[in-house]
Amino acid sequence: MSVADALGIDPSRLRESTDDLGRIAMVVAGIAFWGWLLTRWLYDWAFARLGIGPGEGENFLSPTPFEEAAAALEGSVVALGPVRIPVDWLATLVDGAALAIDVAPALATGAWYTIVLTAASIALGFCIAVPTAVLRVYGGPFRWVALAYTELIRGTPLLAQLFVLYYTPYLALWLNDVDIVGQGFVPDYAFWIAILGFTINGSAYQAEYIRGALESVDEGQLTAARAIGLSKLEGIRHVVLPQTLRYAIPAWTNELVYLIKYSSLAGFITVPELYYRASRIASSTFEYMPIFTLLALVYLGIVLSATNLMARVERHVAVPGIGRVEGRQQG
Amino acid sequence: MSDRPKTTDGTVRERDADASARGTEPLLRIEDVHKSYGDEEVLRGIDLEIDRGDVEVLVGPSGSGKSTLLRCLNRLTEVDSGHIYLGDTEVTAPDTDPNAVRQQIGMVFQDINLFAHLTARKNITLGLRKVRGLSAEEARQRADSELERVGLADQADSYPAQLSGGQKQRVGIARALAMDPEVMLFDEPTSALDPELSNEVLEVMQGLVAEGMTMVVVTHEMRFARGGADEITFLADGAIVERGPPEKLFENPERERTKRFFESIRHE
Structure with missing residues (x-):
């Protein structure tokens, strides 16, 4: 008796459902990626020239909250002892998000x-x-x-x-x-x-x-x-x-x-x-x-x-x- | 070529009914054709005349030059010397457009060579559209009637990969017939097929014999040679050894070489 049988899982169904999940994840990522690029291009060439929004090449979101969050996390690192490493990683990630917001217009x-x-x-x-x-x-x-x-x-x-x-x-x-x-x-x-x-x-x-x-x-x-x-x-x-x-x-x-x-x-x-x-x-x-x-x-x-x-x-x-x-x- | 009768519906070929009334001028004349590949002379002076409506079967051991001779007839291979005439046209003349000649000479291949990316119907319409300049609708109708003629009306939308070997070869024959040729050349049309699939191809070929199509057939199918041929030409080493009606070559050949060949085939 295989593991799948013991757990009552039909392997082909399992494969199908992971395939579906993978496909959905790809579609979501694709929509997010192209949504971002198209919005940015459209904004920079049309709306920004009409004086709408933050202006050509400027961020849509403010990176400030992410920067503050990252600074707060980094500040707490010393006191945390054993959990300092994951928190440190999280701080890096949030810092990265702030940076991403900053450079996103140029990258687009x-x-x-x-x-x-x-x-x-x-x-x-x-x-x-x-x-x-x-x-x-x-x-x-x-x-x-x-x-x-x-x-x-x-x-x-x-x-x-x-x-x-x-x-x-x-x-x-x-x-x-x-x-x-x-x-x-x-x-x-x-x-x-x-x-x-x-x-x-x-x-x-x-x-x-x-x-x-x-x-x-x-x-x-x-x-x-x-x-x-x-x-x-x-x-x-x-x-x-x-x-x-x-x-x-x-x-x-x-x-x-x-x-x-x-x-x-x-x-x-x-x-x-x-x-x-x-x-x-x-x-x-x-x-x-x-x-x-x-x-x-x-x-x-x-x-x-x-x-x-x-x-x-x-x-x-x-x-x-x-x-x-x-x-x-x-x- | 001006008196070439044109039939458009493809199923009725009246031109051959009055072929005998046309006189004794042969449709295909081959005069002293030589061809070498490097040092090897594969055709050493072939002379042959084939009358309109006749079925000529070329037999001989492999390497005897039969296929080369066939390919010289529509200039897929160029001769080194000698002349080939189709009616009044010299096929081998330098100023003869080979593409024009090939429209009048249909060819069926051993390895079939259906256009792999096209359906059975489109295999036939391609030549009609691009060479004959027919409209899409005319070409489609013509293709469908040719497919019907070879018994494949129901496979018009199938791709070659979806057809059996015998079906593919029948489409190959329909593709050649659709161009309304004066002569049909068959280069071992059944040797790539299983025996049971050969039969459906041979039946189509027998049908063409009955319609009076002029055919030059390279084959190892002795049933077809015996039943369908007007003349059999036995070639060996690039030369014609003996030519005659089937019963004579099968039963009573003059040359020892011919006799040995037909005996060896009988033992297969």
Whole structure:
């Protein structure tokens, strides 16, 4: 008799109920995270400009009560003896909450840059990656062009690429001369250079993932497409790529997750994204540990949202025989 | 190609009824075709003429060049030298558009090669839409009537992964037929299938024979060769060893090589 039987618990019911709990917790966390970001963005760009509320970039809540509570807890620590350690932890936590309220507006604005930077770069990179991968696999004598591009971009550090673009003569000047750059909602030229850099860099990695998926589509698929009179390019477009992209989703998601995080390198060319803002605050307050912990949590929120979204996309586009297969959890 | 009769409903093929009235001009002419892969010459000068409405079965040991010859016919493989004509068109001419030729030559593969991401119906409509330029509705109707022809009207919305091997191959045949080809090429259409699944495919092929479709079939199915073929061509080492009607090749071959081959098959 197993433990579960002895306790009168049906293990499958137990698994279901913990699954449900996990799902509910994820949904609640997701709503809280995106609720916070969306409210903040909306407020900063609309209501704050109309003079409503505390003002752009100012806290919604006051951190003062948390700061006072933390100070009180810390003050009582000495007298408490054996329970001093948990109380000490609690004090740190409450102190962290006060800090979180303080830095939340800056992190929310930074998150906007991070998300736009990532979304634009991954999408533009995809548009370069697909032809590059196709050229690599089907390009015949021109395959080396795709190979050279991929190896050059993959073989050099992203940070170096960003600096090269940032200091390319006339590129920044030319971008600055574009009237709308740096005006109103449109970010500064550094932001556009970062998008360019991440697009190029990401496209090389995406091309490799797509190449792998292209090669996993049976050669006979293209042969059959050509046998009914489609040209090679049409066959690739209508038969090979639709299968390839389904196969590529898991690996492509991996690249998306990487890009979310290495978009922090844009901070080095002065783009005020998440990492840049957090490090600026940390170096002026010396609260490195809690600020970078908060920063990590924001990245985690964005990454989990992205993987969740891509899992949905994967399920949505799956067809029998291609893509996500149910029932792998055998036994 | 201008006199090519067009049938749109797919179930009635009248053109073959008057094929004999068209005269003796062969539909497919293969002249001195050579093909090498590296140092290995897989086709060493093939000459063959196939009349409209005839069923030509190619047999031979593996590596004899049968499949290569078939793929040369619709230029999935390019010949090194020699000429192939379909009616008045030289298939092998450099200025002939292979995509146009392939619309008139349907092909069925050993490994079936249904488009894995498309339903049975969409496997058929893809070519009709993108190659023939039919409207979505026309293509759908055409696809459904072709599926009906191979007995799979009820599987139109199934994906390849949901079909049995025999069903998949029948969709493969329907996909080729939908393009309204002059000739159908079958490259070992049943060798990837279990014996009981082969039968449903062979029945569909027998149906095409009865309708008078011109067919070139590479197969090890001697039942089909015996019952359906007008001519059997025996190839070995890239050359035609012997050609003749089934009863002659089965019962009374001229060449010793042919005799040995058919005996070895009988023992299987």
